[in-house]
């Protein structure tokens with residue numbers, strides 16, 4: 001019986017989580033605990049958004065919009081249009097009506113005094129998710145991006161409005177030094193047999209999770225094997241703008257460089273093993289030289305079948 005923890009961001013994290021759920025079910029293992037990045041959360045027109053949590057929630061529930069890659073399938077935008085007519089919100093940040101229903105419910109429960117962990121637990125009851133979702137922390141540590149010229153933007157403004165075209169100098173999560181891991185996170189990592197680092201953005205998805213004081217330490221101390229999956233295939237990001245983020249923190253956009261950035265556990269990093277894409281088979285030797293077991297396997301998460309094969313490979317790495 002393998003107890004599994006997954007560290008995940010939004011879209012890449014969601015595709016991987018679907019594969020993990022499938023792979024664990026086939027092995028007869030219990031559902032995974034998924035620790036989700038909350039670094040790109042935000043307040044918008046009075047409601048609290050948790051984009052990465054929602055991406056994973058919707059994907060596991062099977063109600064996500066697969067074509068667009070975010071939000072609910074078959075959603076409409078009547079409320080968004082009305083908010084725009086009031087001159088409120090952000091015109092470039094669309095919120096679907098069904099999606100807004102979740103944000104309003106979440107905000108109400110937060111106002112009632114529930115923690116984000118409790119809110120996510122409550123939201124998870126609506127569907128049979130086949131996994132336990134935990135936020136990385138209950139603290140509000142929304143990402144701030146400093147761009148060339150010194151302007152500071154909320155992550156979503158930089159990412160969604162400017163499509164990451166303004167050169168970033170630094171990513172910060174103000175207040176994260178004082179944040180604590182959400183209840184259950186450290187315990188899940190300590191009790192796990194395997195911790196999987198999803199092929200998510202290493203800087204703005206996995207980065208914040210590792211920056212919450214206590215999580216990196218828990219990963220170092222656990223007796224679980226910590227296995228990462230490369231978000232970089234053939235020297236390129238599959239989707240999204242992780243390359244811009246990596247460049248900003250001085251890491252090359254390659255499977256080997258991301259492994260080195262996470263580091264080997266024996267050297268104070270977090271990884272025991274790292275899966276790279278077949279296209280990056282040449283990276284296996286340099287990664288192994290870092291003290292990280294490395295294998296090259298197909299890493300395109302085309303559908304659940306492919307994601308499940310990747311998850312199975314990671315579980316047995």
Ligand code: GDP
Nearest residue numbers: 009010011012013199200201205231238242301
């Ligand atoms: P976000 O929070 O929505 O940006 O999503 P994540 O941080 O979870 O995932 C974004 C990362 O997923 C990007 O850096 C992509 O390179 C990676 N990614 C997306 N699709 C795939 C895939 O099919 N295979 C692999 N290996 N990585 C992928």
Ligand code: CA
Nearest residue numbers: 009010040052
């Ligand atoms: Ca994200």
